[in-house]
Amino acid sequence: MAVTLADVAARAGVSSATVSRVLNGNYPVAGSTKDRVQRAVEELDYVVNGQARALAAATSDLVGVLVNDVADPFFGLIASALQAEIGAGGTQPGGSKLAVVCNTGGSPEAELTYLTLLERQRAAGVVLTGSTVESKAHAAAVATRLTRLAASGTRIVLCGRPPLEPASDALGLMTIAFDNRGGARRLTEHLLSLGHRRIGYVAGPAERSTTRHRLEGHRAALLAGGPGPDTGAGAAADRLTVHGGYDRSSGYDATLELLRRETGVTAIVAANDTVALGVCAALRDSGLSIPGDVSVAGFDDLPFSVDASPALTTVRIPLQEAGARAGRLVMGRQAPPPGGVATVATELMVRGSTAPPSPGRR
Amino acid sequence: MAVTLADVAARAGVSSATVSRVLNGNYPVAGSTKDRVQRAVEELDYVVNGQARALAAATSDLVGVLVNDVADPFFGLIASALQAEIGAGGTQPGGSKLAVVCNTGGSPEAELTYLTLLERQRAAGVVLTGSTVESKAHAAAVATRLTRLAASGTRIVLCGRPPLEPASDALGLMTIAFDNRGGARRLTEHLLSLGHRRIGYVAGPAERSTTRHRLEGHRAALLAGGPGPDTGAGAAADRLTVHGGYDRSSGYDATLELLRRETGVTAIVAANDTVALGVCAALRDSGLSIPGDVSVAGFDDLPFSVDASPALTTVRIPLQEAGARAGRLVMGRQAPPPGGVATVATELMVRGSTAPPSPGRR
DNA sequence: CTGTTAGCGCGTTCAT
DNA sequence: ATGAACGCGCTAACAG
Numbered sequence: 040m041a042v043t044l045a046d047v048a049a050r051a052g053v054s055s056a057t058v059s060r061v062l063n064g065n066y067p068v069a070g071s072t073k074d075r076v077q078r079a080v081e082e083l084d085y086v087v088n089g090q091a092r093a094l095a096a097a098t099s100d101l102v103g104v105l106v107n108d109v110a111d112p113f114f115g116l117i118a119s120a121l122q123a124e125i126g127a128g129g130t131q132p133g134g135s136k137l138a139v140v141c142n143t144g145g146s147p148e149a150e151l152t153y154l155t156l157l158e159r160q161r162a163a164g165v166v167l168t169g170s171t172v173e174s175k176a177h178a179a180a181v182a183t184r185l186t187r188l189a190a191s192g193t194r195i196v197l198c199g200r201p202p203l204e205p206a207s208d209a210l211g212l213m214t215i216a217f218d219n220r221g222g223a224r225r226l227t228e229h230l231l232s233l234g235h236r237r238i239g240y241v242a243g244p245a246e247r248s249t250t251r252h253r254l255e256g257h258r259a260a261l262l263a264g265g266p267g268p269d270t271g272a273g274a275a276a277d278r279l280t281v282h283g284g285y286d287r288s289s290g291y292d293a294t295l296e297l298l299r300r301e302t303g304v305t306a307i308v309a310a311n312d313t314v315a316l317g318v319c320a321a322l323r324d325s326g327l328s329i330p331g332d333v334s335v336a337g338f339d340d341l342p343f344s345v346d347a348s349p350a351l352t353t354v355r356i357p358l359q360e361a362g363a364r365a366g367r368l369v370m371g372r373q374a375p376p377p378g379g380v381a382t383v384a385t386e387l388m389v390r391g392s393t394a395p396p397s398p399g400r401r
Numbered sequence: 402m403a404v405t406l407a408d409v410a411a412r413a414g415v416s417s418a419t420v421s422r423v424l425n426g427n428y429p430v431a432g433s434t435k436d437r438v439q440r441a442v443e444e445l446d447y448v449v450n451g452q453a454r455a456l457a458a459a460t461s462d463l464v465g466v467l468v469n470d471v472a473d474p475f476f477g478l479i480a481s482a483l484q485a486e487i488g489a490g491g492t493q494p495g496g497s498k499l500a501v502v503c504n505t506g507g508s509p510e511a512e513l514t515y516l517t518l519l520e521r522q523r524a525a526g527v528v529l530t531g532s533t534v535e536s537k538a539h540a541a542a543v544a545t546r547l548t549r550l551a552a553s554g555t556r557i558v559l560c561g562r563p564p565l566e567p568a569s570d571a572l573g574l575m576t577i578a579f580d581n582r583g584g585a586r587r588l589t590e591h592l593l594s595l596g597h598r599r600i601g602y603v604a605g606p607a608e609r610s611t612t613r614h615r616l617e618g619h620r621a622a623l624l625a626g627g628p629g630p631d632t633g634a635g636a637a638a639d640r641l642t643v644h645g646g647y648d649r650s651s652g653y654d655a656t657l658e659l660l661r662r663e664t665g666v667t668a669i670v671a672a673n674d675t676v677a678l679g680v681c682a683a684l685r686d687s688g689l690s691i692p693g694d695v696s697v698a699g700f701d702d703l704p705f706s707v708d709a710s711p712a713l714t715t716v717r718i719p720l721q722e723a724g725a726r727a728g729r730l731v732m733g734r735q736a737p738p739p740g741g742v743a744t745v746a747t748e749l750m751v752r753g754s755t756a757p758p759s760p761g762r763r
Numbered sequence: 764c765t766g767t768t769a770g771c772g773c774g775t776t777c778a779t
Numbered sequence: 780a781t782g783a784a785c786g787c788g789c790t791a792a793c794a795g
Contacts, residue, residue, distance in 0.1 A: 041523075041553050041788095043787095043788055043789085044788065044789060044790095045788080045789095048688070053765075053766085053767095054765070054766045054767075055788090055789080056765075056766065056767080056768095056789095056790080056791085057764090057765060058768075059789065059790060059791090060764095060765090060790095066764090067764060068764070068765085069764060069765085072764085072791040074764085084549060086517065086520045086549075087521055087788090087789080088456070088521070088523060088787090088789070089521035090452045090455045090461070090522065090523060090787090090788080090789090090791075091456050091520075091787070091789040091790090092449070092454045092788080092789055093454055093771095093789090093790070094453050094771050094772065094773090094787090094788080094790090095451045095770080095771055095788075095790040095791080096453045096771085096789075096790055096791085097771070099452070099792095100518070100521075100522070101501075107478075108481065109471070109477045109480050109484070109502070110474050110475060110477030110478045110479045110480070111474075111477065111557075112472050112473075113479070115470075115472030115473065115474070115477055116472045118471050118472070118502070118504070119470065119471045119472045119504050119506075122471070122504045123504070123506075125704045126503075126504075135499055137503070137518055138501070138502065138503075139463075139499055139500070139501045139502075140500065140501075140502035140505075141470070141484075141488075141499070141500070142478070142480070142481050142484045142485070142488075142500075144481075144485075151759045153499075154446065156462070156499055158448045158498070159448055159449055159450070159451040159462075160448060160451040160462070161403075161452060162451065163782085187446060187448075191403050197574040207781095214448070248645040275575070287704060287705075287708060290774090293494075293661070311523070313705075316705060316708040318709070319708065320708050321708075323710065339759070340648060343649075343675075343678060343705050345682075346649060346681065346682050346709070347710070348681070348685065348709070348710045354791055375783035382413055394599070403772095405771095405772055405773085406772065406773060406774095407772080407773095415781075415782085416781065416782045416783075417772090417773080417774095417782090418771095418773095418781075418782060418783080418784095419774085419780085419781060420772060421781075422774095422780095425774080428780090429780065430780070430781085431780060433783085434780080434781085449772090449773080450773070451773055451786090452769070452771090452772080452775095453772035453773045453774090454772080454795070455787095456771090456772080456773075456774095456786095456787050456788065456789090457773040457774040457775080457786080457787055458773080458774055458787085459768080492768090549772075589791090623767090635771080673773055692766075701765065752775090
């Protein structure tokens with residue numbers, strides 16, 4: 040059996056309460072006894088039982104982090120910055136916590152399951168990252184869970200997803216939203232300014248918030264760009280838009296579909312950088328050059344984007360900063376933004392994959 | 402305050418013991434009372450307290466997964482497969498567990514800290530993934546922790562790192578090792594067979610096991626390739642080898658260094674695919690074409706490798722299979738391999754980034 | 764400064 | 780089939 044507080048106490052010739060006090064260092068203890076206790080701890084290789092401590096003190100060392108895909112650097116970057124922030128709080132208020140990274144795979148059911156599991160564990164905090172599935176039923180189910188969690192003192196942070204519809208502030212939720220719409224808009228404006236008029240759009244999964252926001256930004260730019268064959272609405276726009284997943288093969292398949300439709304696109308905007316890689320591969324496999332024949336743009340500015348050839352024009356999201364901030368918020372180390380919602384700016388990164396359309400194709 | 406078992410019991414007009422039995426379903430309970438209890442649970446929105454349960458039953462729902470870098474898809478792929486395996490055990494023995502993904506950043510201290518934290522939590526299992534720092538002191542410190550953990554019933558799995566030196570089997574540790582040496586050897590043999598004789602090597606961090614194994618495989622191939630200017634040993638070999646991190650910029654910098662040394666390399670092998678991307682970028686920025694002027698090869702076959710241009714020749718490691726297997730082992734759902742060690746085969750993937758050296762440079 | 768006492772919420776005997 | 784009672788290991792009040 041594992042060694043307990045009582046064992047240490049017996050060995051040191053003190054009461055278990057004293058041992059507890061030495062361990063937690065939040066109470067005056069005589070130097071000599073403190074030494075005896077620490078020696079006993081080392082001699083017995085004592086390690087506190089986190090569960091018993093949590094039960095007695097009604098606190099938890101766990102912070103849940105829900106991500107749609109751990110294998111996607113988008114989430115990896117957020118998670119690693121977040122974990123660095125919450126795990127390194129040696130001296131800071133709240134100490135350091137363990138991040139439980141939960142991979143939902145984008146499944147609403149898995150999301151709910153994990154929220155229940157975290158509730159079971161009485162998690163100190165929960166961070167939901169990335170796009171959410173936009174369905175009334177799911178939103179309600181999530182809201183129910185979050186309300187309960189918040190009521191029991193769990194800090195909730197939304198990172199990279201829009202604030203909860205009704206009264207998220209009232210619940211004490213904090214949101215770090217990404218300016219997907221603005222970034223997408225500036226990206227498409229960039230393409231328009233280069234002279235592109237027929238711009239294909241490879242969107243993410245249809246029912247996701249991030250997908251919608253980016254698509255809205257794209258169409259807003261098109262509409263503002265004045266009348267033309269590709270006005271961003273109606274049948275023409277639909278022909279130029281293909282939905283898929285957030286993975287590379289979706290970009291590949293969607294691009295082949297766009298080419299098949301013979302829309303004469305001179306540029307393709309992808310849901311994110313990973314998808315953009317698939318787009319590039321499909322174009323090359325179809326014998327088209329980038330950006331000579333077709334310009335390509337991504338979103339997120341993941342580390343590999345600068346290494347694609349040509350380097351990818353994309354929209355940078357400060358994922359690590361956002362993750363770190365989410366970490367501080369969930370630890371209560373930073374004051375929540377006014378209104379509970381902070382919107383993180385995105386930045387257009389123009390690189391080699393976009394250029395003016397070639398005269399012949401224009 | 403949160404609703405407890407006692408609250409549910411009171412509401413259902415039964416004892417708390419009965420509620421516990423209904424919840425765990427491991428004891429006969431009359432159908433009618435079972436219904437009453439379940440109704441009370443729903444009406445009160447009762448959620449079990451995992452910590453209290455763990456304390457009373459001396460079990461844990463947590464499985465720790467140590468990774469060197471969550472933002473690296475290498476670990477993401479392992480972690481996601483692992484989590485899918487341990488989290489989806491609805492009906493299987495051991496039920497489902499929560500993966501606690503711990504990001505060590507490759508730091509030995511962080512690794513030890515996390516092991517202690519997991520020991521505190523009385524984790525049901527711990528999986529250590531990726532290369533380890535090869536230092537006597539650190540190995541001993543890890544061994545101490547793992548021994549204690551194993552003694553207290555925690556299942557330990559090593560995935561992608563070599564088995565512990567002394568008697569890892571005796572401790573009940575299980576290891577899934579990757580055949581880094583063999584893969585590296587076949588990769589370099591491939592380059593030799595193409596006609597390359599001066600092969601640069603951009604190695605990973607000097608003190609890591611994976612770095613060493615891959616480098617050994619590389620040199621073994623060179624030595625077996627017969628005498629020549631680049632025999633894989635001595636000063637000539639040292640001039641052709643540069644150490645760096647496992648990130649892109651290391652590959653970039655190391656390549657510039659190799660070019661500066663004017664060794665006349667016709668091929669560069671990188672520590673992994675991420676580093677290889679940096680190598681490619683540096684070559685391109687130096688006005689060299691791939692594979693026309695210099696061939697490039699990576700390792701791991703991460704998803705983006707096939708999208709590089711040219712597509713990266715690399716060595717495939719079945720990371721997801723390995724992660725899933727690690728998950729089954731740590732859950733006790735699969736018998737340990739004979740001797741406690743399984744070595745996963747690696748496969749050479751020849752793609753466009755490698756070709757025979759151009760006659761002029763040979 | 765230190766020891767004693769009383770739970771935290773649940774699983775699990777032992778009775779009934 | 781159900782209930783009462785105890786203890787898991789620890790922290791937090793209350794004494795002293």
